[in-house]
Amino acid sequence: MQAILGDRVIATAEKDDLIRIEGNWYFPPASIDWSSLEESPTPYTCPWKGVCQYYSLSDGPSDIAWSYPEPYDGAAERVGKDFAGYVAFDPRVTVGE
Template identity: 60%
Template structure:
């Protein structure tokens, strides 16, 4: 699967490596082209997954991706797989097979 912004792939991974949570595909950190993302000051705390860190695309747009660096243990149990540091994308990023 591929996460693309414009004509550039931000992430590429086999579908079996991804995790689906609440309608969002989460890509493993090793599949991310980190040179395209930079840390954002935006923070968010999900009531059941914990605190998320956001990332902006280098040069914009802002806050196109997020990850739970240390998800709550109950969230990992609920999902059935550790998704720490896995990255999900907002709707400006196209996810395709």
């Protein structure tokens, strides 16, 4: 699977390595091209996942990705897998095979 914005590939991973949460594919941290992203100051806290970290494209749109670096207790059990640091993308980013 890949996460692509325009002609830029931001993440690549095997589908079996991704986690599906609330309709979004979360990519493992090692699959992310971190040179393309920078942390965003946008605040958000999910009531059951925890404090969210947003990311913007370093030379493009803001808040195109997010992760939960330290999910709340019980969140991994709810999902069925530890998703700490995994990254999901908003609809501006095409995620597919």
